[in-house]
Structure formats: structure tokens, C-alpha cells
Amino acid sequence: MDVSGLLAQVLNGLQYGLLLFLISSGLTLVFGVMGVINLAHGSLFMIGAYAAFAITRLTGALWLALPAAVAGGLLFGALLERVLFRRFYRREHLDQVLLTFALILLFEEARSALLGNDFHSVPAPAVLDFSVPVTAAFSYSAYRLAVLAVCLLVAVLMFLGIERTRLGSAVRAAAEKPEMVELLGLDARRIHMVVFAVGTALAMLAGALAAPLQSVYPNMGDGFLIVSFVVVVVGGVGSVAGAFWGALLIGLVDTLGKAYVPGAAGLAVYVLMAAVLLWRPGGLFARGA
Amino acid sequence: MIVASRAGHAALALAALAVALMPLWASGYHVQLASTALVAAMFALSLQLLVGAAGMVSLGHAAFFGIGAYAVHLLPAGLSILFTLPASALLAAAAALPVGALSLRTRGFFFLMTTLAFGQMLFFLFHDTPLGGGKDGVFVSRPALEAFGFAFEVPRRSRPTVLLLLNLGVLAAMYAGLAALMGTLFGHALRGIRENEDRMRALGYDTRRVKLAAFVLAGALAGVAGHMSAMTEAFVNPELLGWHRSAEGLLMILLGGLGALHGPILGAAAFVGLGEAATLLTERRRLVEGLVILAVVLVLPRGLAGLRLGLLRRREPAPVAAAAAEP
Known part of the structure; x- marks a missing residue:
């Protein structure tokens, strides 16, 4: 196998894994803090992608769709939490x-x-519509690199938010021992709403980012939802770090599996999940498992 | 989970009689619709063994239904139903065994996600590989109605009637078998696990093995339902294995009532009727379905059978006490 081909697949795998992280971190936090299984999380991803499609068609600018997806996701998530999930x-x-x-x-x-x-395609922003030469023989799409960067930035912001802020420590407390939150005199309702809103915004942001990478189509969230469940099982529930490493692992295994073992396309991640269940049923990164 | 009272069984028997006589009083279209509902009832009933009896919410159950249906496609055409039906059940059970063994290493939310993921794996197996004849599905030839050298030729005109009676018979047998099973020690152990798994383990039960046995048996029964689906429709496609169908099975159970063994039968009838009404009323079938599900989970969490649960409750034996009698 040639090196630049492998490099391209590794970059694709990382970028897919980071998108998965945006989706599965919301899934795992919502479950860890509130104990709710949200099967509609994949639909939120779909809504984000369609929002990007609609905004790009109206204004011609994808970069407007990203803040719109985040802001819309925060509002929509807070509304869903307040009206239904609570x-x-x-x-x-x-x-x-x-x-x-x-x-x-x-x-x-x-x-x-x-x-x-209908199926729709969303053009990448014109500024990023070129290829970056990585080696002499190999160049990589600038938009994909930008997606990588945005996802990494969001991951860093999430870690800082969870590890360094007061609200973040309350969320961690709520995920570990929900009854502690009330004892400490924190407003559990506010924490729930924030967690749900952030989870929704992340899923919609992932959808908006992914729109130019694949076509936008009905039920597109389904596949991402299932694979995000695999990520949560592999990474361990309620743990953002677990979701991060789990998502990267699944992204790489899936992409490399599809590229180099064509007969087993798509099955590789499930084999990995089976192995994790046999070896560490609590997930690879579960605390104290 | 309770088995219906004597009066309840009389009502069920009357309903079965009304269905059996449908060819006399209903249109051909409605006879076929009734067959669809009976197959859906078989599927929901097999899932009830997991959800209602043992409290295990699986989102991968449709995979075993689909495998049972695809068994008809994979087996050579023209075989007797006496051979294809058990073959479907066995094939589905063979798939349920490893999936169950792995998924049961987890509980609750994890169990749900794991069954969902493995179910989708099997879906992709039939969707993406040439094994099942591709993603658009294939027509299958119906197994022959033939036993001990005596072949039963069905003229085309009376086929819906024969299929209706056949489906009714299989559903009745499945219900009777499960009703009997719920009275055995195994049935009591399952209920005990739903009430309090830790206590059952403390009593010396190997709860994972009991749950695995239930998972494999439920898989086999789903395979039977899948076989009857393939036989009724003469068509199979990968959607039969998809997780949306598993969720529909759960919906039928919730519609009919979690607490009663006959709940899924009511729920399946309600679900098929609802789908039909929605199609008649509007193009947007999913809108009606979604709103009805929302209404049910918000307003009627015990389902249709739950409306009468107060009357039936007396019949329920104390599960843990009965199970504790085991030395």
C-alpha cells in the first residue's frame, strides 16, 4: 500500500472520528447526567445538515450556517428539554x-x-475549495482540514468548560452522583437544560459541518446515531474523554476497514464492539471499571 | 406480567373466531390486512417475552424476525412448511445466541444500545452483501403446505383465506405456549429478574443464563413470525431487520399494555389499524404515528390492556415468592 493513500485514509478517519465525537459526546452526557436515551439525537444531526443546506442556498455562505446551527441548537435543545424531556x-x-x-x-x-x-449537495465555501499539498504526491482537501480544526477546537473548549468552570464541575458532579447536586444546593434543572442544549447544539453543528462532505438526504442521521451508540459502548457511558477516544478509534477502524478490507465493509466497528464487550463490558475508558 | 383471566381468554377466543370467519364477512383486502396484523402480533408477542416478562428492552429484535423471513429465501424453493418453519426458528435462534451472549454482559441502557448495534450489523449484512439478494429485497416462493406426503394445493383465489387461518393458528399456538411458559418456574424466574435481578442472583439463580435462554427463545419466536411474514407477503427486504421495526414492536407492546401477555396482540391490531387509518386520512403517515406515540407515552403509559388492569390484577401470583420456593 502506498504511503500517501494511507495518510489520506488516516486523515479521513480522524475527521470522521471527530465528527462522531461531536455527536456522541452529547449523547453520552445527556445519558450520564439525566439518564435519558435520546434516539432522536441522530435526527438533530440531520436537522443541522438540512439547516446548512437551506442557509447555503439562501445566502450562499456556509460559514453563516455554523453559528446558526450552534445558536439554533442551543435554543431548540433548551425548548425540547423544557417541554418534553424533563x-x-x-x-x-x-x-x-x-x-x-x-x-x-x-x-x-x-x-x-x-x-x-430529495438528495442535495452542499458546496464547500469557496475560500476553502482547494487542496493543500501535504507531500509531493499527495494533497488533501482544505475544507476537510478545516473541519478537523473546528472539531478539535470544540473538543478543547468542551474539556476546558467541563474541567475548569464551575458549571462544568456541577455537570461532572451530576454525571457521577446526581443526588449530590441537590445536596450541594445547585440548581439541577438549570444543569439539565444546559447539558441538553449543548448536546443538541453539538449534534447540529456536526450536521452543518458534515453537509458539504456527503450529500444531505432523508434519514441521514440514522447511520450516525447507530455508530454513536457503538462509540458510547466502546468508550464508556457518561465520560466525555471516553467518547473522544472511542470516537477516534471507531472513526479510524471504520475508515481503514472500508478502505483495506472491502469484503467486511462496515462490519469492522461491530467486531470491535463485540471484542470490547467481551474484554471490558463497561467500556474501554470507564472509570473504575 | 399477567396472563388473562378466564373471561379474558373467552374474549380472546371470540376475537379469534371473528377473525377466522373474516373471509365470510370482510373484503379480500381486509383479510390480507388481518394477516399482516397477525404477523405483527406474533412479532410483538415474541418481544413481550423480553420486555414484559423480564424487563429487557431490546432494539435489535427485528433482526431475528428478518433472519426468519430470509431463511425462506435462502432455503431451496418448494420445501414443506413443516421443514421451513422450524428451520427459520433455528436460524434466528442461532443468530440470537451470540448476540444475546454478548449483549447480556451489559444491562439497561447499555443493553439497549448493544442490541441496537448488533441488530444494525445484521441489517447491513443483508443490505450490503449479496447474501440476501440486495438492498431492494427479493420475491420468495412460498413454502409448500405439505405434510407426510399429503400435499394441500391452494387455488389462487382462496390463498388469502388459507394464509389467514394459518397465521391465526400459529399466533394461537405461540400465545398458548407462552402462557404455559409463564406458569413454569422459568417464567417466574423471568418475572423475578424484572422485579429485582440482584435479589434473584442472591437466591442462587444464574440470572444471565435465564436471560440468555429468554433472549434465544424470543429470537426463535421472532424467526417464526418472520417466516410467516415471508410466507404471507412472498417478499423479503432488508427493512425487515431494521431497528425501526424493533421500535414499532416496542410501540405495539406499549400500546397494548406492558403488564399483560395478550397486550401485544391488542397493540399489533391497534398499530396496523392506526397505520391503515393514517394512510386513508393523510399522505403524512409518520405525522399521525408520531403524534399518537407522543399521546400514548404522555397520557396512557399502561396501554390499552392497562385500562382493565385493576380487574385482572387479582390473578397475578406473587412471582418472587413462587420462585423462592426453588431449593
């Missing part, structure tokens, strides 16, 4: 599954009513 924290898993399944159906129907059922 009632389901203490309900059974089955009720949560059906609530979020209903949301998938409703989001897809809304998407179909507003923007139709």
Missing part, C-alpha cells in the same frame, strides 16, 4: 425509547414537508 427523566427506558422514536418520525415529517425528500 417529564421523562424518571420514566422507564421503554417510554424514553418511544418518546424519542416519535420525535424521529415528527422531525423527518417536518423535514419532508419543509424541504422535500
Whole structure:
């Protein structure tokens, strides 16, 4: 195998893994802090991608879509939490599954009513529509490098926010021992709303970033949702660090698996998940497992 | 989970009779729709063994349904149903065994995600590889109605009737078998696990093995349902294995009521009826479905059977006490 081909696949794998991190970190935090399974998390990704498509078509500028996805995601997430999810924290898993399944159906129907059922492509911003020469024989898309950079920036901001701020330490406390939060006199409702809003914004940002990399199509969140579950199982639930390393691992394994073992396309990540379940059922990065 | 009272069983038997006589009073279209509902009821009933009895919420159950259906495609055409039906069940059970063994290393939320992921793995196996005939699905030839050298030729005109009676018979047998199973020590152990798994373990039960047995049995029954689906529709496609179908099974259970063994049958009938009504009323079927699900989880968390649960509750034996009698 040639070196530049391998390098391209590794970069693709890292970039896919970082997108997965944006999605699965929200999933794992929402579960870790509130104990809610959000199957509609993949639909939030889809909404972000369609938002990017709509904004790009209206204004011609993708870079407007990114802050719009984040701001819209924060608002939308806070609204969903306030109106629906708040009632389901203490309900059974089955009720949560059906609530979020209903949301998938409703989001897809809304998407179909507003923007139709066609496949669309979203052009990368003109400024980034060129290739960066990495070695003499190999160059890599500037937009993909920009996605890598944005995702890394978000990851760093998340770590700082969680490790260094008062709100972040409250979120960590809530994820480890939910009853502690009330004892400490913190406002658990505010923490829940913030976590849900941030999770939603991250998923929608991931969708907006991914829109130019693949086409935008109905049910596009489904595949990302399933793989994000694999990431959470592999990384360990409730842990952002676990989601980070798990997502990179899954991104690389999936991309390299598809490139070099064509017969087993797509199955590699599930084999990895099975191995992790056999070896460390709590996840690779679970604390004290 | 409770088995219906004597009066409840009488009502179920009356409903079965009404369905069996449908060819006399309903249109051909509605006879076929009833077959679809019966197959859906089989699938939901097999899932109830996990969800209602043992409290295990699986999102990968449709994979075993799909494998049972694809078994009809993979086996040579023209075989007797006496051979293809058990073959479907066995194939689905063979897939459920490793999936269950791995997924049951986890509990709760993790179990849900793991079953979902493995279910999608099997979906991709049929969607992306030539094994199942591709992502658009294939037509299959129906297994022959033939037993001990006596072949039963079905004229094309009466085929919906024959399929309806066949599906009704399989569903009735499945229900009777599960009702009997819930009365055995195994059934009591499952209920005990749902109530308090740690206590069951402290009592000396190998709870993971009990759960694995239930998972494999539920997989086999889903395979039977899948077989009857392939037989009824004469068509299989990868969507049969997809997780949306698993979620629909859970919805049928919740619609009908978690607490009763016959709940999924009511739920499946309600679900198929709802889908039909939605299609008649509007182009936007998912909108109606989504709103109904929202209404159910917000307003009616115990399902249709839950409306009568107060009356039936007396019949439920104390599960943990009965299980504790085991030395």
C-alpha cells in the first residue's frame, strides 16, 4: 500500500472520528447526567445538515450556517428539554425509547414537508475549495482540514468548560452522583437544560459541518446515531474523554476497514464492539471499571 | 406480567373466531390486512417475552424476525412448511445466541444500545452483501403446505383465506405456549429478574443464563413470525431487520399494555389499524404515528390492556415468592 493513500485514509478517519465525537459526546452526557436515551439525537444531526443546506442556498455562505446551527441548537435543545424531556427523566427506558422514536418520525415529517425528500449537495465555501499539498504526491482537501480544526477546537473548549468552570464541575458532579447536586444546593434543572442544549447544539453543528462532505438526504442521521451508540459502548457511558477516544478509534477502524478490507465493509466497528464487550463490558475508558 | 383471566381468554377466543370467519364477512383486502396484523402480533408477542416478562428492552429484535423471513429465501424453493418453519426458528435462534451472549454482559441502557448495534450489523449484512439478494429485497416462493406426503394445493383465489387461518393458528399456538411458559418456574424466574435481578442472583439463580435462554427463545419466536411474514407477503427486504421495526414492536407492546401477555396482540391490531387509518386520512403517515406515540407515552403509559388492569390484577401470583420456593 502506498504511503500517501494511507495518510489520506488516516486523515479521513480522524475527521470522521471527530465528527462522531461531536455527536456522541452529547449523547453520552445527556445519558450520564439525566439518564435519558435520546434516539432522536441522530435526527438533530440531520436537522443541522438540512439547516446548512437551506442557509447555503439562501445566502450562499456556509460559514453563516455554523453559528446558526450552534445558536439554533442551543435554543431548540433548551425548548425540547423544557417541554418534553424533563417529564421523562424518571420514566422507564421503554417510554424514553418511544418518546424519542416519535420525535424521529415528527422531525423527518417536518423535514419532508419543509424541504422535500430529495438528495442535495452542499458546496464547500469557496475560500476553502482547494487542496493543500501535504507531500509531493499527495494533497488533501482544505475544507476537510478545516473541519478537523473546528472539531478539535470544540473538543478543547468542551474539556476546558467541563474541567475548569464551575458549571462544568456541577455537570461532572451530576454525571457521577446526581443526588449530590441537590445536596450541594445547585440548581439541577438549570444543569439539565444546559447539558441538553449543548448536546443538541453539538449534534447540529456536526450536521452543518458534515453537509458539504456527503450529500444531505432523508434519514441521514440514522447511520450516525447507530455508530454513536457503538462509540458510547466502546468508550464508556457518561465520560466525555471516553467518547473522544472511542470516537477516534471507531472513526479510524471504520475508515481503514472500508478502505483495506472491502469484503467486511462496515462490519469492522461491530467486531470491535463485540471484542470490547467481551474484554471490558463497561467500556474501554470507564472509570473504575 | 399477567396472563388473562378466564373471561379474558373467552374474549380472546371470540376475537379469534371473528377473525377466522373474516373471509365470510370482510373484503379480500381486509383479510390480507388481518394477516399482516397477525404477523405483527406474533412479532410483538415474541418481544413481550423480553420486555414484559423480564424487563429487557431490546432494539435489535427485528433482526431475528428478518433472519426468519430470509431463511425462506435462502432455503431451496418448494420445501414443506413443516421443514421451513422450524428451520427459520433455528436460524434466528442461532443468530440470537451470540448476540444475546454478548449483549447480556451489559444491562439497561447499555443493553439497549448493544442490541441496537448488533441488530444494525445484521441489517447491513443483508443490505450490503449479496447474501440476501440486495438492498431492494427479493420475491420468495412460498413454502409448500405439505405434510407426510399429503400435499394441500391452494387455488389462487382462496390463498388469502388459507394464509389467514394459518397465521391465526400459529399466533394461537405461540400465545398458548407462552402462557404455559409463564406458569413454569422459568417464567417466574423471568418475572423475578424484572422485579429485582440482584435479589434473584442472591437466591442462587444464574440470572444471565435465564436471560440468555429468554433472549434465544424470543429470537426463535421472532424467526417464526418472520417466516410467516415471508410466507404471507412472498417478499423479503432488508427493512425487515431494521431497528425501526424493533421500535414499532416496542410501540405495539406499549400500546397494548406492558403488564399483560395478550397486550401485544391488542397493540399489533391497534398499530396496523392506526397505520391503515393514517394512510386513508393523510399522505403524512409518520405525522399521525408520531403524534399518537407522543399521546400514548404522555397520557396512557399502561396501554390499552392497562385500562382493565385493576380487574385482572387479582390473578397475578406473587412471582418472587413462587420462585423462592426453588431449593
